[in-house]
Amino acid sequence: MSKIKKLYKENIYGIIGTLCFHILLVSSFLLAEVNLKGEVKEEPIILDFTDMEELEEPVVEELAEEKEDENTPANETEQTQASSRSNQAVNDAPMKDPFFDEEYQKEIAEAQKLVADVNKQLAKEVKQLEEFAMPEETTEGMDPDSIKNTIYSGESNIHYFLENRYHLRLPIPVYLAQGGGLVVVDIVVNPRGKVIQAEVRKNANLKDPMLEVYAKQAAERTVFNTDKSAPAQQKGTISYTFVAQ
Missing domain, CATH: 3.30.2420.10 (TonB)
Known part of the structure; x- marks a missing residue:
């Protein structure tokens, strides 16, 4: 028992110093953890599309040029032929319609004849009243x-x-x-x-x-x-x- 007391007296300061060091170390860890949890900051995310826009523009222009080339006739002759085919299709369409049958065509012909007869009568010289004979x-x-x-x-x-x-x-x-x-x-x-x-x-x-x-x-x-x-x-x-x- 006397030996223990003797050792205690000899090492008391070392033991106290060690305890203080560990207390301070633990305290510093705790403070560091609190700061890490409480001071978390969100930074904005910046996306840079500059490179992508520079890459997309030529692609769009190329597609537009290809589309224009496809819609443009190879030459003036092809354009004229296309227009002629379109007009022919329009002219032929009514004849294929069941509504425009033979009876309809007959009525159109009679109407045209009637108009021609009326125009012929109107074209004749109209007699003046002075030309009418009276007994x-x-x-x-x-x-x-x-x-x-x-x-x-x-x-x-x-x-x-x-x-x-x-x-x-x-x-x-x-x-x-x-x-x-x-x-x-x-x-x-x-x-x-x-x-x-x-x-x-x-x-x-x-x-x-x-x-x-x-x-x-x-x-x-x-x-x-x-x-x-x-x-x-x-x-x-x-x-x-x-x-x-």
Whole structure:
């Protein structure tokens, strides 16, 4: 027991020093582990695509050039032939369609013929109204005292008034009309018997506007006897009674 005490006294400082060293070593390890766990930092990841872009661009351009070469005809002749084949296909398509059968083609031909006939009729010269012939009442060789100023043509009649004058030629337009009604025309006649002016009086009861046209034409064609003593412009009237045909 005395030996142990003696050894203890001799080595007490060494033992204490050793313990302190180990305590400090353990403490430093613990502190180092805490720092490692608590101070972990995340660093950003940077990806560099510069090299990849430089490599991809030539590839894209090469593909575009190859595609353009494929779509471009080898020469102008090939392009023309391709266009011709396309147009021929379009032109031939309707003929192969069941809808465009023989009956349809027949109707088209008839329609084209009808259009041609209409154009042919329209191309013909249209006669002017002045060229239409009218029957006339003449008094050539008659006694002026026996000439009446009212002329009957069937159920229609023409009556004129021109003081001290009688007609030599009196056109009768009633045969041209389909409708009926009374048309009065104011006339102006020169000494030679020519009608130099004719104006139709408006009649709201007329349903056929052509009656006025025919009456005016007939009045302008009327010829009266010559009277040198007559006024330069002698006024009168001609009345046309049309009966519906």
